[in-house]
Amino acid sequence: MRRGVGISGLSRQSASTAQYASLSNTISTQQITDLKAQLESFRTALITFSKAHNADIKKDPALRHQFQKMCAAIGVDPLVGGGARGQGKTGLSLSWGDMLGMSDWTYELAVQVVDVCVSNRDRNGGMMEMNDLLKKLHRLRDEPEGTLSPEDIGRAIKILKPLGAGYEIVQVSHQSYVRSVASELDTDQATLLGCAGERAGRLREREMMALLGWNDIRTRSAFDAMVKRDGLAWVDEQAEGGMEIWVPSTMTWEEAS
Known part of the structure; x- marks a missing residue:
């Protein structure tokens, strides 16, 4: 018959288990300490880099994108307040956006997005x-084209979310639109908007019926919704052979000099 481990054997096993647990805790604690030190070092380097190249980051969208990727590596959004916080000279808490010097830039851009969208809403x-x-x-800011990117617009719109004004980036077909009204597009409107983008903004009722396989009631209802309910389109009253509308957001406009 096989003999049991015995009390002394159990004691040795228990002691070994305790030693392993203690060693594991020591290693885990050291790893956490090292990780915190690395993050603190990265944080300091990030702030130093931002202060040294602040103007270039604001002017160059490619550099701004790479800078944001560096920040994302430690879960920091450099353009939006919140997240990690530090203490300023006055003792007041500072958001990452404040410490990196990007909050004011983003807030200014957000206000300008609202200004342009509202002034063109009619x-x-x-x-x-x-x-x-x-x-x-770009014209409003007197900056060369390419200074701003769609990613910048997305970040600016992100800080407008709490206002509940409906600002959102909407993808229709292969085009991106900024919506500045609270109402959402239904499926038929989104389809027509995509078609308008491929036709310089012009939609003919009969053409859409043939293209989309819709009956006359569905097509007319979708046209009416875009014109009367949401103001997304204008009716061409001189058109012949069925209803015809123009979608201004998909049209090319000549800018006044």
């Missing part, structure tokens, strides 16, 4: 094509 019904918005923002 024309486009609250749906502005992304490239059109960027073009107008």
